[in-house]
Amino acid sequence: MAEDSRTPFDVFTDVEMEEIVTTSLQELRRAGRLSPIVKWGEYNIGFVESWNKFIDCGFEGMETYEVRFFCKDIHRACFREVFGEQLKFSKANPDLNDEGPEAVDYLRGRLAEMLEAGDFTNPYLGLEVDSPVAAGRIVATFHNWEPRLHKFQFDAEKNTHVYVPLPPLDARPITHIEVDLPTGEMLIADWLRIPEFTELTNRDRTFAISHAQERVKRTIDGIQKFNLLEAYSGSSSSIVLDNGKTGRESDTLRVGRISTDDETDEQLNPDLEEAGSVGGPVWSVTMIDRADLVAVLTGELGSQEAAEKKVTELMTGGNMFDRPEVISLQPGRWHYYFLDNSINYGVRSLEQVTDALGTGMESDVMLSRSPLDLPDDLVWHVGPETPEVAPTPSL
Known part of the structure; x- marks a missing residue:
């Protein structure tokens, strides 16, 4: 089959994966599995607004452009995790082609499991989101579909940059x-x-x-x-x-x-x-x-x-x-x-x-x-x- 000849990159970067993610999000919303984001309003992060709007009223209550960008955001969050799984598959199956049909089938299964669990917890693989208020790298992770935000900042004791929970913001207008x-x-x-x-x-x-x-x-x-x-x-x-x-x-x-x-x-x-x-x-x-x-x-x-x-x-x-x-x-x-x-x-x-x-x-x-x-x-x-x-x- 033509589909079997595609690599994981072909499968998981095209419209097919976006459709899988979009369908799963709608099912999770109907099941009440998604948790709203109730903090960090002063950062004015667009993803936070879109996430809460989707929970409140679904895609029907969002503008077309909002739906497109929101789905691409979730797609990106899944994308990094999926290719982390590809590395695991390659190590566990050195005799198999990690870009062959077996890898595609394995990653399809893992994607379905990850979407069901809603655990994308590694900030280093997190979804980067933008704040028009505060500079610096901010990422979102998901814990049983509860979003958490993190800030990348320098740790003097460790002498390196690390992710910490996004702190409250005192930003008076x-x-x-x-x-x-x-x-x-x-x-x-x-x-x-x-x-x-x-x-x-x-x-x-x-x-x-x-x-x-x-x-x-x-x-x-x-x-x-x-x-x-x-x-x-x-x-x-x-x-x-x-x-x-x-x-x-x-x-x-x-x-x-x-x-x-x-x-x-x-x-x-x-x-x-x-x-x-x-x-x-x-x-x-x-x-x-x-x-x-x-x-x-x-x-x-x-x-x-x-x-x-x-x-x-x-x-x-x-x-x-x-x-x-x-x-x-x-x-x-x-x-x-x-x-x-x-x-x-x-x-x-x-x-x-x-x-x-x-x-x-x-x-x-x-x-x-x-x-x-x-x-x-x-x-x-x-x-x-x-x-x-x-x-x-x-x-």
């Missing part, structure tokens, strides 16, 4: 840090397109910015090194000052998206007026006091005159869409709040978080002359005495 504005003349854009500034601010700053915690660390690092206020944002944002005030009369500045009624498209808060906008290919809000930008460039270029020229060219020349908005605020001490909507998304609604920075818009960043009265579980306060400048897992 809003970060607060105090900043000093020497002049209050703020340049605001998605990014400040001065090549020397870009090169300097990226030098020796290796952050895995596909993860929210790393973006938070990069923002705080930029403040501490350059007094640069850079935070993740959407593709297009509005700049709003408080109560219709302008410039140096204002006590708050927010950047985000003004909320509108879904049906009428009218602003939910008609008192909010756009003082400027931020848009471009870099999904961030970048703000810096003009004096700080000149100082940073002076150190890089070796001349204040050259630095002033670069800043003037940025503000007046080139593509108008590359020019920053200029908003004049009061100089002095301000409270800077920024959020990353990947953090705690699985725990708190985005509306709960953005409303903490004022109603009427989905704010990404906020400058306030006075500190905000926010719940402790929403905000991470960063100060000189803070040993860690961003939320991290705690063992």
Whole structure:
């Protein structure tokens, strides 16, 4: 038969194995054999959401793309275990071809047994899952179809990397840090397109910015090194000052998206007026006091005159869409709040978080002359005495 001529790799990497796994999952769900994942919500792991959704409502309640990726995830978890069994077969049967029909039959049987038992317990063969919040390798194992998550981290005593149970995560969605504005003349854009500034601010700053915690660390690092206020944002944002005030009369500045009624498209808060906008290919809000930008460039270029020229060219020349908005605020001490909507998304609604920075818009960043009265579980306060400048897992 043609099937008998196929190798284990042919059989267990094609649609046939996916169908076996998919059918088994449905039977296990109907039998109540699958345990939901009730922890680790703050990691916002897509597999966790898909696993729980499948248990709650089956494939019928999932989008087509969710079903496809979910089944491929379980397939991958089985795949590694199956080929571990192939090595066992080869050692136990040295006279047989470990890629022949006998091996295929053996592995089919073992796969059926493994799916029934639901024991894929070795983290080194585990299913790698991704967290948009925390960097690092995270894997899922299964113990009688109860998922457990593990983190790969360095063990100083053993002087090697090991897997440990995934620790709780204290990842508060809003970060607060105090900043000093020497002049209050703020340049605001998605990014400040001065090549020397870009090169300097990226030098020796290796952050895995596909993860929210790393973006938070990069923002705080930029403040501490350059007094640069850079935070993740959407593709297009509005700049709003408080109560219709302008410039140096204002006590708050927010950047985000003004909320509108879904049906009428009218602003939910008609008192909010756009003082400027931020848009471009870099999904961030970048703000810096003009004096700080000149100082940073002076150190890089070796001349204040050259630095002033670069800043003037940025503000007046080139593509108008590359020019920053200029908003004049009061100089002095301000409270800077920024959020990353990947953090705690699985725990708190985005509306709960953005409303903490004022109603009427989905704010990404906020400058306030006075500190905000926010719940402790929403905000991470960063100060000189803070040993860690961003939320991290705690063992």
